[in-house]
Amino acid sequence: MTFQEVVFMIEGILQTTGLFSLTWKMAVMWAISGFFLYLAIARKYEPLLLLPIGFGIFLVNFPLVPLMGFSDGKPHLLQVFYSYGLEWELIPCIIFLGLGAMTDFGPLIANPKMLLVGAGAQLGVFVTFTGCVLAGFTLREAASVGIIGGADGPTTIYLTQALAPHLLGANALAAYSYMAMVPLIQPPIMRLMTSDSERKIRMKQLRVVSQAEKILYPIVACGVIAILVPAVIPLMGMFMLGNLMKESGVVKRLSDTAENALMNIVTIFLGVSVGATMEAEKFLSAKPLFIFTLGLLDFAVCTMGGILTVKIMNLFLKEKINPLIGSAGVSAVPMSARVSQAIGLQADRKNYLLMHAIGPNLAGVIGSAAAAGMFIAMFN
């Protein structure tokens, strides 16, 4: 073997590594990945999702890695997760099944008026839609970005996959990032929009809800939603099924699996698949930056919408509602309800708002799904 042949051989081996195909854009994506890993690990912001998302971003931003795409017609590992989990819209629905099995609708059943707060808190979704159209997004893209303010990850993913799949990574990341930052985003808006006396309003203790009502609720809610917003029934149907399994008490094994093992498995696939959609070439453009900016505005307006709705309701109600629980109308369960409780306690040390805030919180889940259904119906 000549020296020249050895050099060619080494060169050939080096060509199969990623060394010569690295780009600056990949390095930027590593930094972004590092940021989300930092948020998840060091700051513990939504670690269940931000950790796999962050690592997914890191994995796919290396040259020649067979993760997203096809070789000889066969899909790569993350492509399989993405295709079956997200393109087929399987994962968001299974997540909703698990969420349903974890949810106690008691506070909402005890005070169903709170459903209206969940509707009012969707204001930002529609305002952001307008902003996106002004910025030159297509209507489908605008709808998928708008839903970020609903603060509901699976709904955001479901709608984005249906209307603008190319924005999936940016939208999901914006939704989960801002959900994690609810304790930072909401308090200044809540203080700005409420007076000291409003923050001190004490609410009557919620009535006890019977088991029969809890069993009937998912059936009634599912029926109403199926008739009025059929487009979103894959999500809400699974949500209500999970809840019925929990409340009926006859399928403990199933509800236990849905809320624990199944939910955990699916969360891993969801996180890593969302991260895998964020390859440098697709992600580093003006649109994702714009999505992040508008997402913040979206969250703020949704918070305002919820508080305003409570204030309007208070004009007609004898027993006043503490407007601080309006901000929990953005779903972000139970983070935004906890924020309402914390701000309420700052104003009055004996005013416990958590259970009251869970009502609008759950209403927000239904409200954002209804808004998503409206958009899907608009385009399909």
Add this chain to the structure above:
Amino acid sequence: MRKVCVITLLFIAITTLAYPSDAFLGVTLIPGATIIHQDNQRLEFNVNTTYDEAVGYYRELFKNSEHVKITDRGSQTYIEDHSNRDWHSVSISKLENGQIKIVILKDNWTWILGTLVLRFLAVFAVLLVLYLAMTLTGVIVSRMVSTHASNR
């Protein structure tokens, strides 16, 4: 003043060049169309083809266009753009006298804001219906529970 005139003339020349004379906002008119009304927002015209031919013409025209939704409403076909094109909709209607009328509308904010407000109100409506259903169910179940308790 002269500048304004020059700019206006240039604008007219560019828009004329951008769209052929038998098109409105980029939507081609069916040959032989008789224009009934035209302003910068809207074009209405009649065609002397059958309804199916007119619909077929526009279906073919938008066959490869992305984000164009075509809705069949019996005696009217409504074509709507969901991207950033200059036109918003093309509606093809079969009138009672048998004439085929086509209306092309410019992309406009009235539609976007109108549909958004309506959909926002619709979210309220959905949750209001759910509220009423829950209240009703709550009343029924509470009565059943109290009857059951008193029977004991």
